[in-house]
Amino acid sequence: MRKWECEQKKDKWNTYYESCFYGIIKKIMWIRYQMEVPMTEREKMLAGELYDCGDAELLTQWHKAKDLVRDYNQTNSADADEKERILNELLGGKGKNLWITAPCYVDYGNNIYFGSNCEVNMNCTFLDDNIIRIGDNALIAPNVQIYTAFHPTNALDRFGIPKEDGSFEFCKTQTAPVIIGNNVWIGGGAIILPGVIIGDNVVIGAGSVVTKNIPDNVIAAGSPCRVIRRNQ
Numbered sequence: 001m002r003k004w005e006c007e008q009k010k011d012k013w014n015t016y017y018e019s020c021f022y023g024i025i026k027k028i029m030w031i032r033y034q035m036e037v038p039m040t041e042r043e044k045m046l047a048g049e050l051y052d053c054g055d056a057e058l059l060t061q062w063h064k065a066k067d068l069v070r071d072y073n074q075t076n077s078a079d080a081d082e083k084e085r086i087l088n089e090l091l092g093g094k095g096k097n098l099w100i101t102a103p104c105y106v107d108y109g110n111n112i113y114f115g116s117n118c119e120v121n122m123n124c125t126f127l128d129d130n131i132i133r134i135g136d137n138a139l140i141a142p143n144v145q146i147y148t149a150f151h152p153t154n155a156l157d158r159f160g161i162p163k164e165d166g167s168f169e170f171c172k173t174q175t176a177p178v179i180i181g182n183n184v185w186i187g188g189g190a191i192i193l194p195g196v197i198i199g200d201n202v203v204i205g206a207g208s209v210v211t212k213n214i215p216d217n218v219i220a221a222g223s224p225c226r227v228i229r230r231n232q
């Protein structure tokens with residue numbers, strides 16, 4: 001793929017990314033600013049600002065998600081109705097025909113959205129401190145990890161000033177959403193980092209570390225992940 005084509009695709013996905021997620025969050029932030037209402041830690045989290053993951057509201061959802069995931073992972077493999085019930089309560093949204101092989105792991109669960117006809121193989125991790133949106137017809141191989149959270153590189157920014165007893169509060173965190181298009185196959189052991197957008201009809205090679213956006217209709221692999229060729 002020529003460089004200018006990659007840049008066009010990148011611009012398209014960046015525009016999509018801004019309009020779908022940060023546009024909404026920024027609007028909420030502006031309304032709260034006008035009303036002089038402070039943002040909640042959850043709102044900060046979804047806006048990509050520094051937030052405290054030890055916040056009571058966030059911890060309540062975090063524990064709820066962990067309990068639901070435990071129940072899902074321990075559910076009889078053939079009990080499709082119970083699995084469906086748990087996923088409906090756990091996820092932010094999903095289309096038809098979602099199959100997730102246990103075990104799987106999430107942070108909050110309600111920031112994860114699947115399209116239709118998606119299959120997730122065993123031992124996958126979705127660190128959904130921000131939105132993870134996966135399109136239709138996705139195949140996600142075993143041991144894939146999708147991250148939306150990251151921390152300041154400066155230790156003082158991460159932990160703040162120590163308390164009198166020498167302990168720290170919960171470390172400060174920032175986030176960026178991950179968007180995965182339609183008809184995407186992610187190979188085993190791949191890692192997708194915060195803020196990445198993967199286009200439609202893409203194959204990500206096994207063991208890849210995806211640090212930047214991947215355009216439509218390509219096969220990409222490596223660490224860091226790079227486009228190898230067009231996917232015809």
